Amino acid sequence: MSYDIEVKLLVITPGSETLVERAGRLCYASGDKIGSNDSWLQTRIRQGHESLIEHASATFYIKASRALTHELVRHRIASYSQRSQRYVKESKPDYITPPEISADPRLVKVYRKAMDAAWQSYRELLEAGIKAELARYVLPNACSTEIICTWNFREIRHIIKLRASPAALPEMREVADMIKRIMQKEAPLVFGDL
Numbered sequence: 001m002s003y004d005i006e007v008k009l010l011v012i013t014p015g016s017e018t019l020v021e022r023a024g025r026l027c028y029a030s031g032d033k034i035g036s037n038d039s040w041l042q043t044r045i046r047q048g049h050e051s052l053i054e055h056a057s058a059t060f061y062i063k064a065s066r067a068l069t070h071e072l073v074r075h076r077i078a079s080y081s082q083r084s085q086r087y088v089k090e091s092k093p094d095y096i097t098p099p100e101i102s103a104d105p106r107l108v109k110v111y112r113k114a115m116d117a118a119w120q121s122y123r124e125l126l127e128a129g130i131k132a133e134l135a136r137y138v139l140p141n142a143c144s145t146e147i148i149c150t151w152n153f154r155e156i157r158h159i160i161k162l163r164a165s166p167a168a169l170p171e172m173r174e175v176a177d178m179i180k181r182i183m184q185k186e187a188p189l190v191f192g193d194l
């Protein structure tokens with residue numbers, strides 16, 4: 001079962017692993033040893049010397065529900081830009097259906113009825129001259145949205161630890177797992193242990 005979501009890496013600090021190792025090795029005047037030991041960064045991270053991985057960052061595009069982004073933006077060491085429901089009209093129903101619901105035709109019917117009713121009310125409010133910023137009050141948490149997020153590597157590790165865990169929202173877990181897989185490919189020396 002999976003959610004109809006998107007997670008794309010847009011930009012990552014070039015040479016990120018070398019950069020953070022360089023920052024760390026500067027502390028110990030061992031710059032001549034950069035690249036000589038693949039476990040060096042992981043040892044620093046285990047020791048709690050994590051500020052050095054703050055020098056690298058990554059920017060992601062995420063398409064998911066507003067329920068998810070509401071939780072995601074609680075991570076404060078970050079920069080976010082999210083599609084506005086004040087200035088952009090959500091003219092056509094675009095929403096996330098949890099696979100736990102889409103697996104059961106009876107529940108799909110219940111769910112779709114609620115979505116159709118929400119968008120019908122939204123359109124009627126717009127037609128009555130209500131601004132999008134107020135009409136959106138009737139839209140659901142399921143509403144699909146887009147967000148661009150920039151986090152440094154330390155914060156990405158933190159987000160993966162919290163949000164890929166079984167305690168997290170299932171949709172969030174999928175997003176965090178996708179971020180984890182991308183980061184493990186891009187910077188295995190920093191994310192390989194997760």
Ligand SMILES: Cc1cc2nc3c(=O)[nH]c(=O)nc-3n(C[C@H](O)[C@H](O)[C@H](O)COP(=O)(O)OP(=O)(O)OC[C@H]3O[C@@H](n4cnc5c(N)ncnc54)[C@H](O)[C@@H]3O)c2cc1C
Pocket residue numbers: 074075076077155158162163167168169
């Ligand atoms: C399973 C789960 C359930 C949750 N349930 C709820 C809920 O019911 N209600 C709710 O409101 N929230 C809930 N949250 C959100 C949670 O409380 C945090 O707001 C969110 O996970 C952001 O994480 P954070 O605060 O660790 O870190 P970030 O904002 O990502 O910051 C990273 C780290 O920086 C440090 N930091 C950042 N800001 C400060 C600060 N002001 N003071 C000191 N240290 C700081 C902390 O060490 C922090 O861990 C839940 C989160 C999870 C994972």
